[in-house]
Amino acid sequence: MDPYQDDPRWSVAERVADAARRRFPADVLAVAVHGPLAHGDDDGGGDGEVGLLVATYRAGSGPAPATRRIDGVLVELTVAAADDYLDQARSISALWPLTADRYVTTRPLHDPTGWLRALRDEHLGALARARPAEFTGAARQSWHRGWAAHARAARLAAWYETDQALLMLGEARLAAATVSGLLSRTYFRDPGDAVRRTGLAGADMTEVGAVLKRQAEELAARGRPVDGTVDDLLTGT
Incomplete structure (x- = not known):
């Protein structure tokens, strides 16, 4: 049984993902959860933050990045063009220890093309090549x-x-x-x-x-x- 089946955070995440796909059907490539909810082993008890990534086909399309509290759940919505996000995943920046988890650990809400797997592979490949x-x-x-x-x-x-x-x-x-x-x-x-x-x-x-x-x-x-x-x-x- 999925431990998050009855978690209000997961319910809110699914609602946001569904709404983004309906409102921007030609723009949204993938939607995923990152952060504690993606790991599946935290005890947020339904009141923790939900980190959502919306990957779009083109820069400047789709919803705007935003943060809101929805039904008592804080939702941070990150929106990025898929190619731009892949470029970020290939780089080792000064903030890499705080950003890498977003590339490696995600839970897909919508990913028909397997883009999230490509994101993870690109990041791990960059780490393997990094000097x-x-x-x-x-x-x-x-x-x-x-x-x-x-x-x-x-x-x-x-x-x-x-x-x-x-x-x-x-x-x-x-x-x-x-x-x-x-x-x-x-x-x-x-x-x-x-x-x-x-x-x-x-x-x-x-x-x-x-x-x-x-x-x-x-x-x-x-x-x-x-x-x-x-x-x-x-x-x-």
């Missing part, structure tokens, strides 16, 4: 974002701007978790999963700073130092 430099280069981008957020959090804390400092510290934690994911080729289900699995959930300012320092040393050892010259900046080395 270490692609991951370390992306990790360095994430590291700089984490360092900037951590430095900002420290300044705000010194000014007793506690609420803002906590927000920036959260950004620093997530960026550091993303760096860890890139260096180890590990992707996560969502930001919360990322900070939990990397041990950064609840890490304080000093602990996050220590993690960033270790990551900078590892990046330098892998040939991607976080510090450089003006020429390095302009040439992207």
